[in-house]
Amino acid sequence: MVSVREVQVTFDCAEPARVAHFWAEVLGYVVPPQSPEDEESWSACADPNGVGPRLYFQRVPEGKVVKNRVHLDVRVGTGLVGEERLAALEAECARLLPLGAKRVRLLEADEENESCLVMQDVEGNEFCLD
Template sequence: MASIKEFQVTFDCAEPERVARFWCEVLGYVVPPPPAGFASWDDFNRSQSPEDQDSWFACSDPTGVGPRLFFQRVPEGKVVKNRVHLDVRVGTGLVGEERLATLEAECARLVALGAVRVRLLRADGVNESCIVMQDVEGNEFCLD
């Protein structure tokens, strides 16, 4: 059986473009060019039926290494904890106070973008410290 070489991560959300642009800022991702024949994503959006307008948005890693992120509008709101979440790896290889300082600096940057800090999980001898956060629509993720 062949192994899968590529995948995308899909988010259910209320405002796909808003959430996508947040994650672009978090990860350094970019919005791809609009579909052929359209000068902008706004032009493409206006060409859609009213029920399809603003129904999805996507972003990608400009290096082509990370997965594509796809954001789709769903009618229901978020009511429980995510079963899957992203770990944003900003402290890889760092320990102790150096790791905490790096996590705190990135946390402050993301809070300014609209994220919410939930709690700091301190190193426990097995796991290093991380900060649990929420994106602009309340989806949990960790600064790790």
Template sequence: MSLIKQIQVTFDCAEPERVARFWCEVLGYVVPPTPEGFATWDDFTRSLPAEQRDAWFACTDPSGVGPRLYFQRVPEGKVVKNRVHLDVRTATGLVGEERLATLEAECARLVALGAVHVRTLVADEENESCIVMQDVEGNEFCLD
């Protein structure tokens, strides 16, 4: 029996490149190299049939550790809450005021990139603080 060694996280979206570039900034990911024979991604895109242009985009962890993120254009918009979301581990190991300050600083950076701050969940007896956010197309994620 073979073990799965890698996963890819796929996002349905309206503007794949825009959403991919947002997540590159959030996570420090990079756009993969262009396909062989093309100097730029624009050159590659222009080579495709019109209906396939801007249909997808991807980004990868430059260290090769994290999963590839794949963004595919779909005709319908987001209607309800995500069933799966990413936790962006910004404040791992931090607690109390230090954790909250770190989360708030990252929240401000991401809002400047186009994210939306939904709500801050302050620590209680069971859970540490986290911040619920949305990316540039409304997909929920948490700063944790």
């Protein structure tokens, strides 16, 4: 039997410290102190309660070219349906826009899925408010 392993989610980006601070605000995470030299090449943020995965941001020379193959779902509407869910998604969207997030599109509920809101972080990485 395999034991549970810790998971870290790694993002390639141009400005690691900027992206780390964005995600720390989104998730209520903390950015540990680091040297200014290190911030040029990498940064991270972590759940202060130790429950969620650490997010690691590494600087790469190339920019984002295509749609993400992996993305984060920020679960703000869990257990909510209909107008109540949409209101929760819109409220969180309104909170994130001043942080530098961009709204992409609303995916409305259908027979199989509840509504979710597709957004982008400060470097264009897509994520969902779910």
